[in-house]
Amino acid sequence: MKATIERATLLKSLGHVQSVVERRNTIPILSNVLIEATSEGTLRLMATDLDLQIVEQVAAAVDQPGAITVSAHTLFDIARKLPEGSQVQLAAADGKMQVVAGRARFNLQTLPKDDFPMIAEGELPTKFELAAEILKQLIDKTRFAISTEETRYYLNGIFFHVQDDVLKAAATDGHRLARVTIPRPDGAEGMPDIIVPRKCVGELRKLLDEVDGSVDISLSSTKIRFGLGTAILTSKLIDGTFPDYNRVIPTANDKLLRIDPKSFMEGVDRVATIASEKTRAVKMALDRDKITLSVTSPENGTAAEEVPGDYASSGFEIGFNARYLLDILGQIDGDMVEVHLADAAAPTLIRENDKAPALYVLMPMRV
Incomplete structure (x- = not known):
């Protein structure tokens, strides 16, 4: 096999395929990428972990068609360190692959392509x-x-x-x-x-x-x-x-809080600064149009912040894992989010509005 390819093209493709390859492998061939040069002037790169497989085709100048497998991470690291804009020549013979770019040359160990496992797709109806x-x-x-x-x-x-x-x-x-x-x-x-x-x-x-x-x-x-x-x-x-x-998607949560997701998120994030790593619990006290976020941490102290919100039901307190709440609020694109609550023990429904394609359910915590 002998082919020449531009460094940027090779690097981009290797970047895609090498991330499928696990760093630690008990089967040596699974650490390798299969490189196949075809007479049509393409280079086919393939990697697998037996559950996931990626194949990528890129244009290359092929002098001699053929196929070989070589360490995916090693070749990727080499390509990353080669000079920008360089042409990379890949040549395989006698169980070795030579990589040449400018004045740099590498001789890498290879394994035969026949040992490389493929995922049999079967029918995909x-x-x-x-x-x-x-x-x-x-x-x-x-x-x-x-x-x-x-x-x-x-x-x-x-x-x-x-x-x-x-x-x-x-x-x-x-x-x-x-x-x-x-x-x-x-x-x-x-x-x-x-x-x-x-x-x-x-x-x-x-x-x-x-x-x-x-x-x-x-x-x-x-x-x-x-x-x-x-x-x-x-x-x-x-x-x-x-x-x-x-x-688990609640349908009868009758207490509605409408709030700006950005100020809600920032408030949760601020008070959660002192939350203990293990529980990450934030308490939310709801009152008419007033929401108080607070955290009590035995080792760090206490924090509280009021955030404005539109709430007209009876007041109560509920606790959430701050990280889970922030993850959900981070997905809201609009400038208003609806939080549908029932009580301190029931799952809470969060969505932008009833027309939004996404909805989220969050289980409360005892705080």
Whole structure:
């Protein structure tokens, strides 16, 4: 194999593929990126961790077609340190790969391409397109609520499902729930309920920043593939049942607080400065048009701040985890947010208004 490619192009593609590769691997080939030079003048880079696979095609001057695998992180670090604007020559022979750019040359260890594992996609019967901007919104407004608890593996991703004429994306860690609804895309009818894993969501979100138009999505009940211009991301789906989250969305919360999310967020953030790392609890005392945020910390002292809000129901106190509350408020784009409350022990519903595509549920804390 012999090919020449511009450093910036190589670096960008390696940046995409190497982040799929785990730093620690018991199987040596999984630390490698598969590089394939084709006679059509393209370089195909591929990396996998056996659950997630990325393939990217870039233009290159190919003198000799062929394929080889080489350490992904090492090649990425080399490309990063090569001079800007340089042409990088990649040549593989006799179990080694030579990388030459300007006066720098490296000889790297390789492994044969035949040992490189591929994810068998099988049939992907459901196919539809989504605008990159909409897919970004679905991810950004839900992924903060994905659980990191490995024992509840079925919560370690975003749940996508179609109901009537809408596509819903939801994530929860048991303390908070985020759900976004969009009109059902053409082709998504009859789609199976799927849970897209957290790592796939993270890699997809990075790639979406470079996609202008739409993303081709193909899926079955076990695999999903995203076509993102020059890159194709394929992932196994989480094999589990997502809980019926509709049961925790309150419908009878009769106390309504309308408040500016920015001043609310800043107030919570300020008083939470002294909250103990473990509980991060903030108490919210509601009175007619007066909301008092306070924190009491045994080791640091106390803090309180009044924030203006529109509230006309009977007064009461409720506690929240400050970080969870800030995560949700950070997703509100408008200049008004509705907080629907019931009592100090019941889940609280937070949304911009009843027409907003996103809604959030937050469980209270005892304070």
